Amino acid sequence: MAKIKHWWPLPVSLLATGLLVSAALWIDLQCTPISTKLCLAWNKFNWETVLAGTIGLLGGLFVITSTRIMIENQRTQSIQTAIDREIFVYLDIVAESRRYLEILRIAINTVRSEEDEIGITESENINRIIENKQNLRTIEKYRHHLDHHINENLDVPPSIATELEELVDYMGMFDDLTGHPNESLIAKTFEMHITNFENAVDRYRQRLIETRTRLNPHKI
Numbered sequence: 001m002a003k004i005k006h007w008w009p010l011p012v013s014l015l016a017t018g019l020l021v022s023a024a025l026w027i028d029l030q031c032t033p034i035s036t037k038l039c040l041a042w043n044k045f046n047w048e049t050v051l052a053g054t055i056g057l058l059g060g061l062f063v064i065t066s067t068r069i070m071i072e073n074q075r076t077q078s079i080q081t082a083i084d085r086e087i088f089v090y091l092d093i094v095a096e097s098r099r100y101l102e103i104l105r106i107a108i109n110t111v112r113s114e115e116d117e118i119g120i121t122e123s124e125n126i127n128r129i130i131e132n133k134q135n136l137r138t139i140e141k142y143r144h145h146l147d148h149h150i151n152e153n154l155d156v157p158p159s160i161a162t163e164l165e166e167l168v169d170y171m172g173m174f175d176d177l178t179g180h181p182n183e184s185l186i187a188k189t190f191e192m193h194i195t196n197f198e199n200a201v202d203r204y205r206q207r208l209i210e211t212r213t214r215l216n217p218h219k220i
Contacts, residue, residue, distance in 0.1 A: 013058050021051060076213065083208045090160065090201045093146065097167060097194045100139045104187055143171035159204050163197040 024047045031039030084091065146168050150156060156164055170193050 013061060017051070017054055017058065020054075024051070076209075079209055079212050079216075083205060083212070087201065087205060087208075090164075090197075090204075093164070093167075094194065094198045094201060096142065097197070100142060100171075101187065101191055101194060103139060104190065108184065108187060139171060143168055146171075157204055159207070160197065160200040163193070163200040167193040167197045 027042055031042055150164065150168065170190055
């Protein structure tokens with residue numbers, strides 16, 4: 001809709017110019033040879049010059065429209081960049097949570113391979129268990145970091161607070177995940193909470209963009 005709003009004068013002007021040219025050529029055809037006073041007057045009218053001037057005006061209109069669109073795009077980009085800086089902490093939480101989701105899946109897959117694998121040594125099994133515990137402990141440390149950061153430093157917007165709290169709370173499921181009978185369900189539910197929070201952040205971001213664009217109109 002925004003593109004149509006900016007560009008509609010050009011196709012309308014081109015259409016009108018095309019119709020005028022067609023009409024002028026038709027009149028030229030009808031007045032050849034000159035048979036009436038009206039045709040004589042038309043023959044004295046230099047419509048080609050008028051057409052050239054009209055095309056020049058269209059070129060100017062194109063430049064003005066292009067400039068307006070460029071300025072509007074730069075303004076929109078500036079607003080989006082400023083907002084992304086403001087909500088970077090929430091965007092970073094989404095990215096980090098998805099990284100820990102992959103760590104969780106690796107831990108689950110490792111446990112399953114241990115159950116299916118035959119002939120691994122006791123030391124190899126112990127090393128895998130230790131690695132899984134360390135990975136899950138890393139997620140738990142991040143959860144405590146988020147919990148502390150939210151309580152101490154962040155003034156979380158109400159529109160994303162519920163989704164963020166649910167995401168952080170659910171990370172507590174990973175304290176002792178290895179061997180849990182519903183490991184796959186836990187991973188899928190964790191991904192659902194991440195997606196819910198990501199969608200909430202995106203809606204919050206779009207509202208900020210729309211609000212600031214509306215409060216700071218820029219017209220040429």
